[in-house]
């Protein structure tokens with residue numbers, strides 16, 4: 151298996167290092183052979199190669215079975231012109247690899263739930279998966295430009311039927327592996343694209359008779375995520391709605407620093423990254439929380455390599471260290487023990503080897 | 504002053520009736536003369552005139568100084584083709600009157616804050632105003648259509664510079680009357696329209712030197728509304744982001760049934776409606792909460808008629824009845840007294856006359 155490592159910016163290289171150690175432990179224990187190739191993306195790529203997404207990074211990712219990405223971005227590049235911004239690297243690699251399905255599982259950890267902004271009785275038991283379409287919609291539709299006189303501007307929300315079909319299929323399948331409830335989120339009372347989206351979901355229903363389906367308007371979903379997060383199992387939605395709702399959902403359980411994500415295409419190739427950002431304020435200090443990156447690595451083992459057992463071992467190891475009270479500075483654990491990135495990783499490794 | 508009443512569907516006619524009584528009390532006390540014209544919109548207009556927005560409704564609104572709208576929609580029309588859906592009436596009247604500025608104040612009532620899904624310490628003290636652009640963006644951009652073969656679909660997010668300028672001006676002015684902090688929400692790392700939006704906000708800053716300005720990405724704003732709602736004063740954003748964020752924000756304080764809204768244009772003509780829907784399940788039972796409609800009426804007195812004193816009297820009356828413990832079935836007030844629509848209105852009137 152060929153794995154490309156894209157540490158990126160800020161704490162990216164520190165958490166990628168932790169992920170690598172966890173993978174080394176897994177390969178040793180189970181006799182797998184993974185080969186690693188490290189490449190630049192984001193701000194570091196801008197600094198060293200003048201572009202957020204160098205050609206050799208794209209080529210390496212195209213030949214890989216999976217990509218692990220740390221984080222991109224930082225204040226240093228915030229005022230760059232838009233083609234020289236770190237996130238263009240992220241958008242570019244998603245698009246050029248065709249990673250159309252962004253999976254974001256959000257599940258509270260009992261040790262962290264008290265950090266939730268929500269009342270315990272509201273958030274307790276929430277366990278949801280957001281399936282976001284990642285390579286279409288407003289993010290990539292053309293035209294996306296300003297008029298010559300600078301006085302008007304346009305972006306385009308475009309979808310092809312097959313783009314909707316494949317993400318909806320993905321979401322139905324995800325629901326089948328979970329509690330078999332799918333909420334499709336759209337704005338069908340306003341957008342033509344949402345009407346097609348809703349039609350596709352209705353058509354696909356017959357192929358997944360064991361899944362119950364509900365349609366929700368995006369504004370209603372934004373409310374319900376807060377008032378009744380436990381009502382959701384799998385949510386499927388288009389790119390921009392998914393961006394907003396998945397970030398909204400990410401703060402519900404009080405453990406933003408713990409959330410992994412996977413961006414997949416149908417052949418199993420995927421890019422895995424923590425939901426949190428590059429945290430430039432703590433970069434290089436050895437205090438970053440590596441657990442979201444490690445959990446992203448578990449998702450890689452499961453989704454790209456079909457190593458379910460190994461994925462479970464990594465996930466259980468993370469649960470175990472939390473249960474043992476270890477936590478990094480971003481997490482508030484009662485009577486816990488504060489540790490840095492290296493020590494946290496070592497504790498995870500103890501349960502993996 | 505000419506006021507058009509659009510009761511609409513569900514509980515709309517009940518709460519409009521309450522608003523009317525409050526206005527009668529105000530006119531009597533202060534010797535104003537308001538003239539009322541009642542017209543159809545939404546589902547009731549579909550049933551009676553075959554269209555959600557009859558021409559005579561538009562004409563009457565065009566001649567009015569202000570419009571009060573109850574609510575539109577209901578399951579009866581949910582499966583209608585899109586031009587025969589109640590919300591088309593709402594979208595149509597906003598657009599044809601040119602009501603580009605949607606103002607949604609969200610402030611917790613001390614008596615209701617315990618109903619918030621958020622922890623008390625998180626939500627306590629929140630008091631924000633969302634200024635949403637209402638006649639542009641994805642809601643009205645062309646093309647918005649499906650291809651002939653049905654396999655692709657497009658919606659358009661379009662803005663003219665002057666459309667952005669006028670809503671940004673409105674938001675700056677609103678901020679000047681409040682805590683002088685403006686958060687402009689966009690997705691400038693992805694959308695061309697957001698880049699122009701951000702530029703306009705930067706240009707306008709100089710005209711409002713007393714207001715501090717912050718830019719936030721829409722995904723970050725969706726998080727921050729939950730984790731730190733008290734950090735916001737005025738939020739300004741484009742139509743679709745505003746739809747999502749204002750509904751998200753509407754559940755924070757636990758008093759969705761209490762929230763008013765105003766949709767304005769620059770000459771002061773406005774449409775005022777409660778944020779809640781038509782609640783078909785309780786329609787006609789005399790139990791609907793009229794307070795959001797009454798508070799919307801206060802906004803009309805302030806924004807369209809510049810009757811600040813009268814507006815304050817109505818708002819204080821609402822606060823008073825809550826303080827006295829009266830509440831409708833949608834509100835949970837400790838040791839309170841449950842009342843219906845009529846009795847609630849009567850209690851408000853006691854403090855207005």
Ligand SMILES: CC(C)[C@H](C(=O)O)[C@@H](O)C(=O)O
Pocket residue numbers: 237240241393692693722
């Ligand atoms: C960095 C940004 C372009 C990106 C997005 O909007 O997709 C991020 O918010 C995400 O959700 O991964």
Ligand SMILES: CC(C)[C@H](C(=O)O)[C@@H](O)C(=O)O
Pocket residue numbers: 339340369590593594746
């Ligand atoms: C009914 C619907 C079209 C409308 C909107 O999206 O603007 C509503 O959600 C609102 O916010 O007033």
